[in-house]
Structure formats: C-alpha cells, structure tokens
Amino acid sequence: MVNDGGQLYTMEGVAAGLIMLLTAYIVISTTSVYTPGDTHIPDMQLEQLGNDVLAMMDTPDRDGEESQLVGFVKNVTGPCGGNDLWDEFLDNCKMRAGDEDDNLHAQAYLSYRRSDGSVDTTPLSSEDPEFTGRENTVRVTRWVQLPVGSPSDMPPDVETTRPQAVLVEVLLWRA
Amino acid sequence: MSLDFLAGFTIFLLALIMVVSMVPGLLAGLESSGIDYDAVAYRTGVILAEDPGWPVYPPWEMKTDAYKDEIERMGLAVSKETPNILLSTKVNAFFNDSFFAEEDYRSKAIFGDIPYSYNFSLSSGGVLLNQTGDTLPPGYGYIRRVVKIKEPGVAVINDSFASQYTSSSSAQNFTVRLNFSRLLNASIDPAYRIDPRTEPVNVTITDFSEYLNGSCSDATLKDVTFWKMDPTTPMPRFSRIPFSYNTMDPNLYNLSLDGTPTDLAPETKVAENITLVLKPAATSLFTLDQNSILDIRFTFEDTDYPHTNITGIHHYDYNATNVTRPDLKPAVLEVAIW
Amino acid sequence: MACMNEDGQWIVLMGLLVAVGLFFLALIINQSALVGQTTAEGVLEFPKNDIRDLREAVFDYVDEFDHEEDTESKAVRDDIIAISLERKNAVVNFSVGDPEDISGRDLHPITIHYNNGVTEYDETVYY
Structure with a gap:
C-alpha cells in the first residue's frame, strides 16, 4: 500500500490555488478604478461654461434692448458678425480670476430651416486652423429669433423674407 | 492556531468581501472625497448662480446677526426666473466674511456632510471683485459660472432738472416718489426691475447751487422724512412713517451733505450736493406692499428767508432720465472645493 | 502537516x-x-439648459406673434420643431392659447412638450 500521508499537502495546495484564483477574480471584477478622464467631469464643466456664456450673451444689458447674440447673428458676414460672435464667446469663456484660461477653442455654426423644410448647418465663424474634427468637443446651443431681412446676405438659401428661428451651435474644446 | 482555523477564516473573509462588493448600497453612504469635489463644486455653483436663496421675502441677505439662523440657503440670483443674473446686494452680503463664518458657508451654500474647504471668487474683466476662502491647494474641485451682476439704479438730480424743480413761491419741499405698483409691475423682467425691497434706493442731488435762491450760497436742510400712502384704502392720504429719524444707522440709510454723513434731521447748511441711500432694511420697516406709494421728502427751512427754490416731485421709476440704471455687468463666479 | x-x-x-x-x-x-x-x-x-433655452425661445415667439396663427408664426414654430428634431434629437411641440386673466394680467397659457428620448418634459406656463 502506498503511503497516502502526502495527500493533505495536495489538498491544501488545491484549496490555496482555488482561493487565490477566486480572490483575483473578485478583485479584478469589482475594482476597475475609474480615472478622472472617464468620468466626463471636464465635459460637464465645459458644457456648463458654454451654456452660461451663450445665455449671458443672449441677455440684453438693458431692458428692451437687443441682445449681443442676436446682433451678431443678424449681421453674419459684416463687422459685429459671426467672427465677432466667436471672438466674444471665447473671451467670455476664458474669463476668470487671474490669467485667462487660454487653451479653449471654439467653432460656431448656424442651423436654419430651408424653404423645402430641410435643416442645414453652416459655419458662422472662420474655421479654426487646428480643428481636425477628432477633438473631444462639447456642443452648446442657443435659440435666436430673427426679424425679416436677416441674417444679412449669408448663406444664400436662408429665407430672409420671413421672421425665423435659428439655432446657434458652438463646439467648444480644450487643446 | 491551526490550519483549520486559517482555512475557515479565509473562506469567511472571502464570503464577506463578496457580500460587501455585491451590495453597492452598503458603501453608498460612505463619505467619499477626492473625485466628488467637482460634483460638490458644481452643486454649489448652481445654488449660488441660479437660486435666489431662502427665505426670499424678506430676503436672506437682510438678516442681521440675531436672525442669522433663519438663513437656510444663500443664493445670489435675482429671482428663480433669472438664472445667472446676480443681485449686487446679495453678492455683497455673501462675500462679507466678517458676518458669515466658515461654518455658515458650509451649511448654507455647500451643503456637504464633511467639512469641505472652499474658495469663492467673483471677478469681472480680469479684476477680482470679491473673494472668500482659503488659498487653493493642488487637486481641488472647480466650476466656473459666467454671470451678470445687476446693480441698483441712482436718481441723479443735477442742474438739468433745475428749471423743472424750482419755483419762487415754493414751500421748500422736494419729494422723491416711489410708486410700488409701477416699480414692481409683474410685466417687467426681474433682471431689470427696480425693487426697493431688495435693492438700495439712491437719490443724489448734485449741483444744488443751481437750486439756491439768488445770491444765497447755501440752504438749511431741516429734515428728510418718509411718507406713505396706500391707494387701495378709501380716501387715501399720505401719512408720515414713524422712524428713528434722529439716529444715524448705516445699516438703514446713509445721508451725506456735501460729503459729511449725518442723520435724517440734520438742520445743517448744504451748498453742493445731497446723497441719500435708503437701504432695503429700512424699506422693510415701512410695511409697504405692492400698491403703496413711498415719498421721500426733503424739507428745507431757513430762519431768515427761503434760501432755495427747490420744489416738486421726482418720480423714481423706469424713465431713464429720472433714474440711471447701470447695465448688467458681466462677471465670472468661480467655486473651488477641496 | x-x-x-x-x-x-x-x-x-x-x-x-x-x-x-x-x-x-x-x-x-x-x-x-x-x-x-x-x-x-x-x-x-439632463437637458436643463436645453429646456430653459426652449422656454425662452417660446416666450420670444409669444412676444413676437402673440397667440395668432398665421403663415409667419407657423413658419417660426416649424423652424423650432424641425431644428430641434434635426440638431438636438428632441421632439418638441408647443401651443399658445387665448389670453386669460391671471390675477389682473392677461397671460397666454402655453403648453410646452419636450422629449429627447431620455428626458421628457411637459409644462403649462402662463406668459
């Protein structure tokens, strides 16, 4: 008869192995640690900032006056037009105590409804040369109502013979 | 200590770990910190920028030291319909850190279970306007809110009104009239409303020399009195509001004659300018409602003969020539939590 | 062992x-x-800012057109509905009723409907 005095060692080894495997499994399956990058916090902060800035640009400084944003959109190509909207938007976003928050970039678009009912989107400001389309951007929007005759001469298929509601869209990102 | 014990203990602990990790609710109440600083900063930012605070009327910013406990929440917005429009009186009250202690900021603005450190700042055009809290360590939670600040209007009565408000047969009474039913008209956006219940009323008479009688170099301001009328009662008439006219109280009003502060019954000669700032704390003592009419009456009296021809009623209202209302001022509210 | x-x-x-x-x-x-x-x-x-913005857009619409239904107001209303769907992926609808006397003021009852698939929002507001 073979001496079976060693079987206990085998069983202990198997048990220890199982326990280790189980522990590793539980640890890996439960403690996938999120990095702050996964948590969308910078996106949330950026979106709030962009929305605040658009809302404040759409608030007239005095009762009954036209808001800055409406003025910019009405006069898309001229001075105080799309590029100034973009400029003013970024200036407001960068504002903080102390130095400016310099690494913010933005790109403004205008969405409008054509006479055939389809919706088109056109750039409102000149393209940011560094914009590749792969940035992690947030999109903030604001409704603007325009009277007859605006926006002035751009883009061609915007109906200017009737009052209309258009959507100002701004992509905002950090680079 | 035997092997059996070790094995049993290990199995027990593993089971415990599994139970704990499978019941997330067990850890939900656990006070975690670190990454949630941003979340707390966001929440505090929302409370400050989008909420007028509680109580609303009388507003929290008017609470004195004795009633500080009645403040439930400190919000800076003008009203709940106007997010991101801050009222300057609320801003000034909020950043008064000799009135509010650290604990007040924690319990009335941050609402955290653990004592967070904080830094609030308000700046406009790169200039820091207000700031409270500690210096920032690395790794704080942060939110930035772009806001506009509403500042109170001023009725500047300068020489351009001289012909309108002088009369040789005058009683030497000059009245500034606040018609609450007109001021608090609900059709006016709260962001642009003149509300004496929450904002100071500022009456400034400059170029007073233009209102003087002929060769006189000054006139004696006997007193400034407050009168009210409720037009909804039968036979409405103005009655003098009982008030501590002889006590100087910068929390209730500021009256200065040619730059010298005084009480409301100065009987002092004035040559150039009169400035009266009536604080909302005083207006709340007058028990006015939204139909009342409040008169601020400046009475001049000289022993020999009338030294001034000033008379008339100046309406404190939305007319831009009567009251200069400053533009909403763009600003940035920053909240840092750690 | x-x-x-x-x-x-x-x-x-x-x-x-x-x-x-x-x-x-x-x-x-x-x-x-x-x-x-x-x-x-x-x-x-949670589209808090979108809903707020939509409400303000509707209030602007009422400021401009009152409660009248004509080609112009219908076009602006269609703008808001079409652009919301296309660019914001949100089903939006609103209607403005005849003014009613609410504590001494003539106010329009406005019903606003908003649904972006995650959040649904319905409101009747007097403006």
Missing part, C-alpha cells in the same frame, strides 16, 4: 488582514470615482 511547526501562521494571518484592508480601500476609491461620474453624467444627460 501534522508534525510541522505552525508557530509562523500569524504572519500569514496578518498578511491576509493587510490584503483585506487594501481591498477595502480599493473599493472605496472605486466608489468615490463613481460618485463623480454619476454626477457628471447626470448633469450631461
């Missing part, structure tokens, strides 16, 4: 305790990250 010296087992036990302690710490850090994530996702997902 029977004849082995087992005096050193406390070392193993302590090792185990330390391991368990580390495990709990890892769990706590994990949960705190989730707190930040859920808050940020909650904020991003």
Whole structure:
C-alpha cells in the first residue's frame, strides 16, 4: 500500500490555488478604478461654461434692448458678425480670476430651416486652423429669433423674407 | 492556531468581501472625497448662480446677526426666473466674511456632510471683485459660472432738472416718489426691475447751487422724512412713517451733505450736493406692499428767508432720465472645493 | 502537516488582514470615482439648459406673434420643431392659447412638450 500521508499537502495546495484564483477574480471584477478622464467631469464643466456664456450673451444689458447674440447673428458676414460672435464667446469663456484660461477653442455654426423644410448647418465663424474634427468637443446651443431681412446676405438659401428661428451651435474644446 | 482555523477564516473573509462588493448600497453612504469635489463644486455653483436663496421675502441677505439662523440657503440670483443674473446686494452680503463664518458657508451654500474647504471668487474683466476662502491647494474641485451682476439704479438730480424743480413761491419741499405698483409691475423682467425691497434706493442731488435762491450760497436742510400712502384704502392720504429719524444707522440709510454723513434731521447748511441711500432694511420697516406709494421728502427751512427754490416731485421709476440704471455687468463666479 | 511547526501562521494571518484592508480601500476609491461620474453624467444627460433655452425661445415667439396663427408664426414654430428634431434629437411641440386673466394680467397659457428620448418634459406656463 502506498503511503497516502502526502495527500493533505495536495489538498491544501488545491484549496490555496482555488482561493487565490477566486480572490483575483473578485478583485479584478469589482475594482476597475475609474480615472478622472472617464468620468466626463471636464465635459460637464465645459458644457456648463458654454451654456452660461451663450445665455449671458443672449441677455440684453438693458431692458428692451437687443441682445449681443442676436446682433451678431443678424449681421453674419459684416463687422459685429459671426467672427465677432466667436471672438466674444471665447473671451467670455476664458474669463476668470487671474490669467485667462487660454487653451479653449471654439467653432460656431448656424442651423436654419430651408424653404423645402430641410435643416442645414453652416459655419458662422472662420474655421479654426487646428480643428481636425477628432477633438473631444462639447456642443452648446442657443435659440435666436430673427426679424425679416436677416441674417444679412449669408448663406444664400436662408429665407430672409420671413421672421425665423435659428439655432446657434458652438463646439467648444480644450487643446 | 491551526490550519483549520486559517482555512475557515479565509473562506469567511472571502464570503464577506463578496457580500460587501455585491451590495453597492452598503458603501453608498460612505463619505467619499477626492473625485466628488467637482460634483460638490458644481452643486454649489448652481445654488449660488441660479437660486435666489431662502427665505426670499424678506430676503436672506437682510438678516442681521440675531436672525442669522433663519438663513437656510444663500443664493445670489435675482429671482428663480433669472438664472445667472446676480443681485449686487446679495453678492455683497455673501462675500462679507466678517458676518458669515466658515461654518455658515458650509451649511448654507455647500451643503456637504464633511467639512469641505472652499474658495469663492467673483471677478469681472480680469479684476477680482470679491473673494472668500482659503488659498487653493493642488487637486481641488472647480466650476466656473459666467454671470451678470445687476446693480441698483441712482436718481441723479443735477442742474438739468433745475428749471423743472424750482419755483419762487415754493414751500421748500422736494419729494422723491416711489410708486410700488409701477416699480414692481409683474410685466417687467426681474433682471431689470427696480425693487426697493431688495435693492438700495439712491437719490443724489448734485449741483444744488443751481437750486439756491439768488445770491444765497447755501440752504438749511431741516429734515428728510418718509411718507406713505396706500391707494387701495378709501380716501387715501399720505401719512408720515414713524422712524428713528434722529439716529444715524448705516445699516438703514446713509445721508451725506456735501460729503459729511449725518442723520435724517440734520438742520445743517448744504451748498453742493445731497446723497441719500435708503437701504432695503429700512424699506422693510415701512410695511409697504405692492400698491403703496413711498415719498421721500426733503424739507428745507431757513430762519431768515427761503434760501432755495427747490420744489416738486421726482418720480423714481423706469424713465431713464429720472433714474440711471447701470447695465448688467458681466462677471465670472468661480467655486473651488477641496 | 501534522508534525510541522505552525508557530509562523500569524504572519500569514496578518498578511491576509493587510490584503483585506487594501481591498477595502480599493473599493472605496472605486466608489468615490463613481460618485463623480454619476454626477457628471447626470448633469450631461439632463437637458436643463436645453429646456430653459426652449422656454425662452417660446416666450420670444409669444412676444413676437402673440397667440395668432398665421403663415409667419407657423413658419417660426416649424423652424423650432424641425431644428430641434434635426440638431438636438428632441421632439418638441408647443401651443399658445387665448389670453386669460391671471390675477389682473392677461397671460397666454402655453403648453410646452419636450422629449429627447431620455428626458421628457411637459409644462403649462402662463406668459
């Protein structure tokens, strides 16, 4: 008869192995640690900032006056037009105590409804040369109502013979 | 200590770990910190920028030291319909850190279970306007809110009104009239409303020399009195509001004659300018409602003969020539939590 | 094992305790990250600013057109509905009723409907 005095060692080894495997499994399956990058916090902060800035640009400084944003959109190509909207938007976003928050970039678009009912989107400001389309951007929007005759001469298929509601869209990102 | 014990203990602990990790609710109440600083900063930012605070009327910013406990929440917005429009009186009250202690900021603005450190700042055009809290360590939670600040209007009565408000047969009474039913008209956006219940009323008479009688170099301001009328009662008439006219109280009003502060019954000669700032704390003592009419009456009296021809009623209202209302001022509210 | 010296087992036990302690710490850090994530996702997902903006757009519409239905007001209304659907992925509708006397003021009852698939919002507001 073979001496079976060693079987206990085998069983202990198997048990220890199982326990280790189980522990590793539980640890890996439960403690996938999120990095702050996964948590969308910078996106949330950026979106709030962009929305605040658009809302404040759409608030007239005095009762009954036209808001800055409406003025910019009405006069898309001229001075105080799309590029100034973009400029003013970024200036407001960068504002903080102390130095400016310099690494913010933005790109403004205008969405409008054509006479055939389809919706088109056109750039409102000149393209940011560094914009590749792969940035992690947030999109903030604001409704603007325009009277007859605006926006002035751009883009061609915007109906200017009737009052209309258009959507100002701004992509905002950090680079 | 035997092997059996070790094995049993290990199995027990593993089971415990599994139970704990499978019941997330067990850890939900656990006070975690670190990454949630941003979340707390966001929440505090929302409370400050989008909420007028509680109580609303009388507003929290008017609470004195004795009633500080009645403040439930400190919000800076003008009203709940106007997010991101801050009222300057609320801003000034909020950043008064000799009135509010650290604990007040924690319990009335941050609402955290653990004592967070904080830094609030308000700046406009790169200039820091207000700031409270500690210096920032690395790794704080942060939110930035772009806001506009509403500042109170001023009725500047300068020489351009001289012909309108002088009369040789005058009683030497000059009245500034606040018609609450007109001021608090609900059709006016709260962001642009003149509300004496929450904002100071500022009456400034400059170029007073233009209102003087002929060769006189000054006139004696006997007193400034407050009168009210409720037009909804039968036979409405103005009655003098009982008030501590002889006590100087910068929390209730500021009256200065040619730059010298005084009480409301100065009987002092004035040559150039009169400035009266009536604080909302005083207006709340007058028990006015939204139909009342409040008169601020400046009475001049000289022993020999009338030294001034000033008379008339100046309406404190939305007319831009009567009251200069400053533009909403763009600003940035920053909240840092750690 | 029977004849082995087992005096050193406390070392193993302590090792185990330390391991368990580390495990709990890892769990706590994990949960705190989730707190930040859920808050940020909650904020991003809930279209608070969109709804506020839509309300203001509707109020602007009422300022401009009152409650009248003509080709111009219908066009602006269609603009809002079409652009919302196309660019914001939100089904939006609103209607403006005849003015009613609400505590001395003539106000329009406005019903606003908003649904972006995650959040549905309905409101009747007097403006």
